[in-house]
Amino acid sequence: MTIALFSDIHANLPALEAFFADVEQRKPDAIFCLGDLVGYNIWPNEVVQEIRRRGIPTIAGNYDYGIGRSSDDCGCAYKSDDEKANGAVSISFTNQIMQADERRYLRELPRHIRVEFEMNDGDWLQVMFVHGSPRKINEYLFEDREEKSLSRILEGANADILCFGHTHKPYHRVLSTGNQDAPHFRHAINIGSVGKPKDGDPRGGYALLHFDENSSRERAESIRVEFVRFEYDVEKAAFAVENSPLPNAYAEALRIAK
Numbered sequence: 715m716t717i718a719l720f721s722d723i724h725a726n727l728p729a730l731e732a733f734f735a736d737v738e739q740r741k742p743d744a745i746f747c748l749g750d751l752v753g754y755n756i757w758p759n760e761v762v763q764e765i766r767r768r769g770i771p772t773i774a775g776n777y778d779y780g781i782g783r784s785s786d787d788c789g790c791a792y793k794s795d796d797e798k799a800n801g802a803v804s805i806s807f808t809n810q811i812m813q814a815d816e817r818r819y820l821r822e823l824p825r826h827i828r829v830e831f832e833m834n835d836g837d838w839l840q841v842m843f844v845h846g847s848p849r850k851i852n853e854y855l856f857e858d859r860e861e862k863s864l865s866r867i868l869e870g871a872n873a874d875i876l877c878f879g880h881t882h883k884p885y886h887r888v889l890s891t892g893n894q895d896a897p898h899f900r901h902a903i904n905i906g907s908v909g910k911p912k913d914g915d916p917r918g919g920y921a922l923l924h925f926d927e928n929s930s931r932e933r934a935e936s937i938r939v940e941f942v943r944f945e946y947d948v949e950k951a952a953f954a955v956e957n958s959p960l961p962n963a964y965a966e967a968l969r970i971a972k
Contacts, residue, residue: 719905720920726909727757729918732946733908748879748887749775749845754882757952762816774823775845776852777933782821783828789852800961806860834927842873846880857885875901882907886939917943926936
């Protein structure tokens with residue numbers, strides 16, 4: 715079983731189109747979107763339309779939640795006054811151009827998706843998809859999160875595999891929550907960002923989750939994560955920002971992936 719997971723497109727249509735071209739060549743068994751379809755670029759409606767047209771199961775990101783409710787708050791953790799001012803321009807612009815049907819779609823997206831897979835040993839592998847965390851749509855689960863804290867979050871959600879986005883920085887951490895007599899490994903997977911990477915690599919990114927009926931929570935290596943990067947027309951997306959009411963800082967962020 716191979717599951718493709720992508721998120722944080724942020725209205726970047728060139729990146730989304732390049733993602734679909736790449737992922738379709740890999741022929742995953744299933745595909746899920748973990749939210750934040752809109753914000754920071756000029757194509758929020760087109761991004762929603764492309765994902766709806768393909769019937770991709772999708773959850774709400776914090777930006778989707780705000781725009782779906784015509785709110786001026788995206789739930790973003792801006793750190794400086796400049797970031798806050800630019801963020802206010804972005805959400806105002808997105809609200810202005812969002813079409814009614816696409817806004818309704820965002821408003822009705824679920825907060826999480828849970829799937830269960832039966833293994834050969836008769837046990838069930840619990841897989842959960844969220845945007846920020848199981849506790850809060852806009853909680854940041856960074857890679858350096860203290861292990862006990864991250865383990866508690868997965869255990870509280872009854873998730874053997876927790877997949878999420880929101881930070882725009884991909885990683886895979888394996889957490890041992892069992893003991894020597896009853897090993898239990900859990901997997902925390904940040905799938906990165908299709909349209910607004912923040913890890914210094916301007917290419918779009920997504921994740922492929924690989925497992926089969928012989929996978930087990932007792933063997934960490936039986937579940938594999940593949941992080942994929944793909945080229946897209948960054949300048950087209952950046953130029954679109956520069957020729958819109960959006961702050962030019964968002965164009966530069968696409969170029970340097972910060």
